[in-house]
Amino acid sequence: MASVSPDQGGGYELLAIAACVIGGVSLAGGEGTILGLFLGTALLFTIQTVLLLLRAPGSALDVFTGVLIVVAVIFNRMSKKNKK
Numbered sequence: 001m002a003s004v005s006p007d008q009g010g011g012y013e014l015l016a017i018a019a020c021v022i023g024g025v026s027l028a029g030g031e032g033t034i035l036g037l038f039l040g041t042a043l044l045f046t047i048q049t050v051l052l053l054l055r056a057p058g059s060a061l062d063v064f065t066g067v068l069i070v071v072a073v074i075f076n077r078m079s080k081k082n083k084k
Helices: 013-022 034-053 058-083
Strands: none
Touching (some): 013 058, 034 058
16 A cells, blocks of 8 residues: 655755746746756756766755746846846
8 A cells, every 4th residue: 555755845946946936937927838847847856866967966956947947036136137
């Protein structure tokens, strides 16, 4: 008989937020596309796979994901200022 652990999928919150932000979804809400989300997810996991193949430590993956979120938010804010 199979069972499911209540903490199944725990730890993926940072990756989910990173994939959305990299894909162009605004942290303020209301903006973003499915294609952008797909491309953000593909980019994030491709880069993480390359880092794993290069034998980067596990903590480096979280740091890299955090840096990508910050860069994506800064880029999003700059592009909104240029549109106004």
